[in-house]
Every structure is written in C-alpha cells, then in structure tokens.
Amino acid sequence: MKPKALVFDAYGTLFDVHSVVELCEMLWPGRGATLSQLWRTKQLEYTWQRSLMRRYQDFGQVTEGALSYACSALGLPLDAERRRRVMAAYGSLTTFPEVREALAELKARRLKLAILSNGSPAMLRPVVANAGLGGLITAVISVDPKKIYKPAPVVYRHAVERLRVPKAAIGFVSSNCWDACGAKSFGFRVFWINRSGAPVDALGAPPDHIIKGLDELPPLLAQPARTR
C-alpha cells in the first residue's frame, strides 16, 4: 500500500542533539562528550526500565533523572543553573540540514506528516516551534497519554489512532534502530536512517529500508512499490 502518512521520530531523527553535547562541553570542559553519552544511555535505559516496572515518569523528568545520575557517576558538579541551561538546550535543537527541504517535498505530495516521540508535550512544543516546522507537521504525537515508552506496540498504535490512517498506509522513519524495529514489529513500513553505518539490531523485526539521510526518502517513495 502506498503511504498516506509519514511518522517521524524526533530526537536524533529530525532534531540534532549535537548542540546539547556542545553545551555540556562548555559547562564541563573536557568531559562534555563522556557526560552526554552516559546521559543519553541512562535516559534511554530509564525509559525501558520504567516502562517494564510500570513506573512511568514523563520524558522531562526521566531526562533530568538521567542527567543527575550521569553527573554523579562522573563526579561532575550539577548546580541549578547548569541543570536549567542543559535542559533548556533540549527546547531549541536545530534540525539536521536536509530535514526542511525533504519534509517540504513530502508535504507537497500531500502526505500527512507527523512526529511520534518519547518527548513530553511540554518538551516537544518549543522544539517544533523553534525549528519552524509547525507548518509542515500536521500532528505532534507524544507517548505521554499512554504512560509507556517506545518500543511498546501501544505507542505506535496511538499514532494510528491519532492520525486515522490504517497502519499499512503509514511509513515510519527513525534513526534509532530499536525504534525502527519496534515500529516494524507493530506493522508499519519502516525507514531506518542509519547515519553512522551501524549494523541492524538483532530484534527479530528488521526495517524495510535503510537510508543515510532524510533526503533519500522522497525519491525512494516516488518509486513504484516493490513486492518484498
């Protein structure tokens, strides 16, 4: 079935979190990269662990908890001002360079474009507005009403319900391989943006397509559907 809607992951897929890494390096010179990496690792682990424990906390709180852990583990001081600044940086991320043009081209083909993110509505609102994507994205969907995180199937189903498009007519795009696999396992047609040349995760549901950037998406969708 030809896609009628495209659903994009947010962080790392549309939005480049590199500016947060740079700010960390400025606030904790020489330790920024290590801190950002541990912070991101813990942030994701907490989403999976809390989902399984049924102790959902919104993504802002999870992200702050992960930051506290990472600073403590690395012995880095975290005062209120530094905390405020790195958390605020999450609200003003830039998009990857090819994003705007690719989205505009897809939108021009009358595809419904949406975001499905772990981010809480309060985190997603400013980042979409700041990046000027409001006119291109029809729906910004957070996992928050479901009180569980990706890759739980109920989260992908939530996007289907919000968009009112059959899941077979939804293309899902993510740079996180485990998210791509989760979406594939649920039943979307999936495009994994593999920017770093990583292997496919052994999760039993490999993505349908592997691309290097969002600019590859419009030509790929213009091709007639192949029998897979």
Next chain:
Amino acid sequence: MKPKALVFDAYGTLFDVHSVVELCEMLWPGRGATLSQLWRTKQLEYTWQRSLMRRYQDFGQVTEGALSYACSALGLPLDAERRRRVMAAYGSLTTFPEVREALAELKARRLKLAILSNGSPAMLRPVVANAGLGGLITAVISVDPKKIYKPAPVVYRHAVERLRVPKAAIGFVSSNCWDACGAKSFGFRVFWINRSGAPVDALGAPPDHIIKGLDELPPLLAQPARTR
C-alpha cells in the same frame, strides 16, 4: 518481617563474568574489553526492548544476537569456533570469592536460598553445577516461563510463586541497580551489591540496603529489623 528466603541474581551478582572478558581478549587481542562491554550493553538492551515489543527470545539467543551485533559493529570476525567458545564460557563462570562462604552461612540459618535470573534454564544449569552451588541453592528460577525479562513485576512474582514464601519475607540481592530497583518496586526487601561505587539509579524505587559484597549480608541480616 524477617526474611525466610533470599533470592539472588546470577550474572554479576553470584557469578563473575570476568572470565568471558578474558577469553574475548584472547580471541580478539586488544579489543576484548571493548567487545565485552558492547556485547553486555546490547544483551541488556535487547532484553528490555524485546520485552516491550513482546518478542521474547530466550537469553541464550539474545546473548548470541548481541554478540553478533557487537562483532559486526566493531568489525571483528566471528567464526563458528569463536562463537562456540565465548558462549561456552558463560557455562563455566566462577563465583565471586566471598560467595560460597556467605551462602553457606545463610543456609546454616535455615534461610531458603534461590536464584532468579534472566538466564534460560539451559544456561543456568551448567553454571550452577560447575560452581558447585547445587547443595546451597534450593531453587534455580528462570524468567523463561514468563517470556519476559527483568524488571517486569511478573518475573519477581514468579519467584514468589515458585518459593511459596510471602513477598514481604523475601530478601532480594542483585549487583544490577536497575534489577534491585525493579525488585523493590515489586515489593521485596532489597540489597544492592554496589561493587563499583556507582550512584543509585533514578528509577523511583531505591534499594533498602547498599552493600559492597555478599560477605556483608549475614551480619546485616543478624541485626534486628529497623523501622524504615
């Protein structure tokens, strides 16, 4: 309530996985530590992600899938012989030095001792036998019949059902902080073995006790219960 049973996590808690790291270093000189670390990270991530995706695969398969991923990501060759050897090493892990004496002392106090592990029965059987713990451990409980991994509450409940001891009378011991938090969230009295001096994970259910090794457990349990 005074504990009537103690439930131990296996890998990293009773059994030292260091010998697997050493073997990796022997098979992939100069890359053993990096490989082991990525392998372990992916092994855990897959347990959480597959649990949320409802695509359970037993721990042996998950561990092999994570090994393939890690070798591929690092560009390391993985032939059938090397695969066989590192997987076999999982079956002959040694216990941490203080384990046998601590378990014997706890057993002498008529505490029921059990293991609750992500490991499949086929993986756990040889490691418990090789370490000579058969006479000390009453029950080796795998998450496998539940087809989901820690820290899902159903897994901890499975141990309660198998042991037929009320959960308030079960002490749970793990060196993995997220596992300790999962067990605490479920309702066990929890002892976290913090061998590396890490911070407590921000999962909303901190362990009751933090110890540095299993040898601290018998004296701690001999103390009268405090009101917390």
